[in-house]
Amino acid sequence: MCMSLAAALAGAEGKGSGPPPREGFSRLTSADAERAVVGNLCRCTGYRPIADACKSFAADVDLEDLGLNSFWKKGDAHVDKLPPYKEGSIGAFPEFLKAEIRASLRIDKCMSATVMAGSESSWHRPRSVEEYYRLIASDSVDGSGTKVVAGNTSSGVYREAEVYDRYIDLRDIPELNSVSKDSEGVQIGAATSISRVIEILRREGDDCKDVIFGKIADHMEKVSSHYVRNTATLGGNLVMAQRDEFPSDIATILLAAGSSVCIQVSSGKLNVTLDEFLEMPPCDYKTLLLSISVPHCTPDNVSSSAGAVNMTGDKTESSLLFETYRAALRPLGNAVAYLNCAFFAQISSDESSGSLILEKLNLAFGAFGTRHAIRGRDVEKYLVGKPISASVLLEACTVLKKSIVPKEGTTHSAYRSSLAVAFLFTFLYPMTKRNVKPARSARLNGHAASDTNGNPNCPPSADIDLSLKETNSVKSGLHNNDHILESCKQIVEISKDYLPVGIPAKKVGAELQASGEAVYVDDIPSPEGCLYGAFVYSTKPLAHVNSIELDPSLEQLKTVAVITVKDIPKGGGNFGANTIFGPEPLFGDPLTQCAGEPLGIVVAETRNFANIAAKRAVVNYSTETLDSPVLSIEEAVRRCSYFETPPFLLPQNVGDFSKGMEEADQKIYSAEVKLNSQYYFYMETQTALAIPDEDNCMVVYSSSQCPEAAQNNIATCLGLPCHNVRVITRRVGGGFGGKAVRSLPVAAACALAAFKLRRPVRMYLDRKTDMIMTGGRHPMKICYSIGFKSDGKVTGLHVDLFINAGMTMDISPIIPHNFIEALKKYNWGTFSYDAKICKTNISTRSAMRGPGEVQGSYVAEAIIEHVASVLSTDANLVRQRNIHTVESLALFHSECLENALGYTLPSICNQLTASANYQYRSEIIQTFNKTSQWKKRGLSFVPIVHKVLSRPTPGKVSILNDGFVSKRILHSWGFWFIPKLRSCC
The missing domain is CATH 3.30.465.10 (Uridine Diphospho-n-acetylenolpyruvylglucosamine Reductase; domain 3)
Known part of the structure; x- marks a missing residue:
């Protein structure tokens, strides 16, 4: 993000357009600043403060509101401290690194094409098309081992599974x-x-x-x-x-x-x-x-654009219209579209009838589940030459659904089809609303003068002016894809009661991380003689593993060894992870329980060789005598495949649910909510570096959130005493819970390979392997029955909770407790539940940012929305009627309430609704929605209850000889947090 913003600042200076900015500011605008970080992953802070920091560099930002004064103390001289953001003044790729790279390559310039040869492959850069064809025709280039590249960004989309010994770069042609x-x-x-x-x-x-x-x-x-x-x-x-x-x-x-x-x-x-x-x-x-x-697409070079003749011989006017559409998770970039479309139309106006006729039409659809982008020719054939009306439009949509069908196996196929119809409707609908009078009415900004009363029922392009200038500016009005700047106002009230606690403070490692100088595990230089490991994982959900064989055609990959369960030393054990709820095997041998379970490790001289050899390893399976795998919650329920949950982890019911249902005016039975899994998507994938040390010791650098557990697990796996294993974690590189238990198998596997080969070994999972093996958030199925009064007051709720834990328990037994505690953020009157943890043949699910709590809070809101829908009332009114009182809180969260003053949720809600003008804004939105046919607005207010209990946390204070004080605080699982060294008088 820092590099993206710096590049945007330099690029804005290079443009040099517009009035000069204030002293010390860039020409960058707030919109450009936000756009600079579009597509970057959001960190723990969320996007808003990141966007605020980016916009603070912009010239059009209010200095007192969100400008530089928000990051310096008032009165400080700070503007002159900013460096000049000009192209050439920002540090480029360091020359010393260029020199090192050149030294490691053999560069042959005797030919007109540059050849750079490294230890693994050669790089060719032909200078003409003829030279390129001479190169591929020569004996030195074999098509099977040759990759032609230019930007080579495709490697980020399609990971290389082939071995290429020659690359041909086309950029110099x-x-x-x-x-x-x-x-x-x-x-x-x-x-x-x-x-x-x-x-x-x-x-x-x-x-x-x-x-x-x-x-x-x-x-x-x-x-x-x-x-x-x-x-x-x-x-x-x-x-x-x-x-x-x-x-x-x-x-x-x-x-x-x-x-x-x-x-x-x-x-x-x-x-x-x-x-x-x-x-x-x-x-x-x-x-x-x-x-x-x-x-070109102008009236001068499009056929019939100068004028067309209708069937009666009257001359018509003609104009051009071109629009593009896309639907994606992130509409502004860095996300493959669910569907993309582009439509070109040449439209004529029949002055005798006042209708619009499509003379020419190109309809292109992509990402549709077809092999590539295609033209909707059946729809084009149907529409061309017809006057556009509502009936014609509806028939065109029907033709589209029949003629363009996603191939079998396409994800979200029904959604993609509905998008295609919606985009076509968006493009053509304004043409059906054109005034049918032959005479042309006065226009204002592309709208008829009679439409300037702000009627939101009429899309902005409901009347199309056939003059080219105004046609080009037509917007559909049905899908507004323009970027709207995020706006906010942050008010921080600092209490002086516990100073310096509560004062906004810069993160200790801010400079190191923002400058890119922070060292993560993968940044640690590889020791001399270091090897690289990659997992061979199962592709079967439940099968016996008979053998693992490397592809004999890959002898040139310098594979050193294949580490399997047979290589675990005597006294050790097949332990990949070990929690208080039970162990998890490191290798699924002789029985693999899920696709993605590790079966072995391929160790090679380079990371690329190890990855390729592992992906092309041949695993022989057999499924005789085995039942079919359990792959869903429904199948687990049918076969009673459950893990046991310790009773002490389960919260108590509240009241008598049956009596609560008797008091209800209305009831909902067996409603269902399904929640899928989520992947962690941390910046640094699971990684470890293991270095054998003297006296049968092992040093492991691991990006683990639980280094103490990693130490115990490695020692158990290798059969060593714990004091012989040293685990070092300086930075995690993004965790969200995924670097807790799920980091342990990687650290153990890396240590096992190093212990076996007596050489340093490092492992860094590629993103695909990480996603397959690591699991993620727990999928859930929730069935609920609820009773409520006519005014929205809930009298009873029962929940049946089914959690998909995967093949092992991990920390799954704590999820029901967290889920139920979050669900109880409302006063349900009476409450009962039944929770089951399902054992299935998928990769193990683990803790992920608010484990169980996120799902519980979501389900609570889904239930409130369901009740509001049945009553045809505002969901926020239902929330207000079921928010906890002090009395009900004592029933649902008795351990958290010492006195009435400790319950602040109602007062906080009242404060926020008042400061945000919630009621006034709700009324405005209701008025808008009553009159708007195509656009709808909404405003949400969602309370969250999160338990914060005090617990003892050990700490260490060291007073050093030079007067500095070092503080160390135990965060969790052996992770010591060092705030900062402070001088002491």
């Missing part, structure tokens, strides 16, 4: 970087970066008043992230779509724009439409994409 233009359009070289393509299209769109160039550029800015677009190439994106079925946004929008491509094959150059290119057999290294042509 001038023809692939050239840009030209003519009367037909713009021709862009295939190796041009996406960021440069955006600049080219914006410039050309402004120069020639093109309808589509600006829209294409806008959409391209939502592809991946800024720094990926700086490297990724236009041609590479299209080749991925053509060859690898990548759900490309760029292929879709260029397809709708009528683009074509020029490709080089052995027989010569071919010019084909993009549609034809996508339909070709997958490209190999002998087919070279040279350039992409994007045609």
Whole structure:
């Protein structure tokens, strides 16, 4: 995030447009600052404070509200401390690192193509297309071991499972970087970066008043992230779509724009439409994409645009319309779309009838579950030539659903189909609302003068002015994808009662982390002779493991050993993790209980070799005498596959549920809520570095949240006394609970390999392996029955809770307690429950940020919303009627309430609703929703109850000889937190 913001600051200075900013400020705007970090992972702080920090550098921010004064004490001279953010003044790649890399490579410039040879592979950079084909025709290049690259960002999407000994870099071929233009359009070289393509299209769109160039550029800015677009190439994106079925946004929008491509094959150059290119057999290294042509879209070069003749012979007017759409988890980038669409239309106005007619139509759909982006030709054929009406639009939607169907196995297929229909409806609906009078009415900002009364029932483009200028600015109004700046106001009231406790303070390691100098486990230099390990994991959910064999064709990978359960030393044990609820095996041998369970470790000279050898290892399974695996909660319930929960961990029921139901005016029986799992997605995946030490000792650097448990587990696995194992954890690299118990198998496996081979071994799980093996949050199924009064007061609630724990217990027995405690944030009158922890053949689930509490709070809100829906009343009124009183809190949370003054939730809620003008804003929203057909607004107010109990926490204070004081506080599981060294008088 720091690098992204620094690049944005430098880029804003490079533009040099607009009035000069105030002294010490950049030309960066608040919107640019937010956009700079779009797609970055949110950390523990949440996005708002991060966005605030980014916007504080902007020139258009209020200095007293959110500017630099929010990060310095008032009165400090601080503006002149900021460095100049100019391109060239920010540190580039260090020269000493460049020198080290050059020294490790053999660079041969005797040929016109540069060849760089390393220990594992060679890198070729031909300087012309002819040289490229001479290179691939030579004996030195074998297609099976050759990868052609430009930006090579595809490696972030498709992890390499093949061994490449030669890479051919296309970026130095001038023809692939050239840009030209003519009367037909713009021709862009295939190796041009996406960021440069955006600049080219914006410039050309402004120069020639093109309808589509600006829209294409806008959409391209939502592809991946800024720094990926700086490297990724236009041609590479299209080749991925053509060859690898990548759900490309760029292929879709260029397809709708009528683009074509020029490709080089052995027989010569071919010019084909993009549609034809996508339909070709997958490209190999002998087919070279040279350039992409994007045609102009202006009235002068579109057929019939100067005027058309209707059936009665009356001359019509014609205009152009182009829109793009996408639906994704993160609409502004760094997320593959669930669906992307682009629509181009040439519209004529029949002055005799006053209707709109589609003369030409291109409908492109991508990420649809089809092999690549496709045209909706059946829909186009149906619509072209027809006057647009509501009935025609509805029939077009029906044709679309029948003609474009996601292939079998496509995730969220029904959702994708509904999106396609919604986007088509969004594009065409405004045309059906056009005033049918032949005479043209006066216009104001693209709307009829009669529509300026602010009626939200009418989308902004309900009346389409067929003049080109105004057609280009048409917005559908049904889907507003424009970026809206986050706005907030933070008020911090500092109490002086316990100073300095409560004063906002900078994090101790802020400078180290923000500068990138903080050392994580993977940053530790590899010791001399270090080896690298990678897991071979099961691909079967329940099977006997007969053998593990490496692919004999991979002898060149310098594989050192395969570590299995047979290599555990005498006196040790097959322990991957061990909690108070029971052990977990390190290796699933001879029986694997889930897909993703470790079976062994491949150790090789490099990490890449180890990963490739592990992925291509052959595991022989047998499933005779075994039942079918349990893969769902429903199957676990049917087969009574449960773990036992210690009774002391289960909260007590409250009151008599049956009596509560008798008092109810209305009842809901057996309602159901299902909650899926979540992956942790920490920045640094599970990693460890194990170094054998003298006297049969082992030093392990582990990114574990529980180093004490890691020490005990490694010692048990190796059969060593605990004092012979030293576990060092300086930083976790992101945890969220995933580096607690789930880090232990990685540390143990790494230590076992080092102990066996007597050489340092390090393991760093790639993201895919980490996601498969680590599990995540517990999936749940909740069934509830509830009774309530007509005014929304709940009288009784019963919950049946089913938790999918996976193959082992981990810390799953604590989840019911956390869930129920969070669920009891409301006064349910009477309350009862039954909790089951299901044993299934999936990877073990573990603690994740608010384990059980997040789900319990969510289910509580779902129940409140359900009651409100049945009563047709405001959910917030139901919340207010069921918020705890002091008396009810004593029943549901008796251990937390010492006196009435300790319960502050009602007063906090009252404070927040008053300060946020909640009631006034709710009334405004209700008024808007009554009159708005397409857009709806909402306002939510959700209380949360979280128990905070005091507990003894040991600490150490060391007074050093030079007067400094060192404080160490035990955080948990042997993790000592060191606040900072302080001088002492």
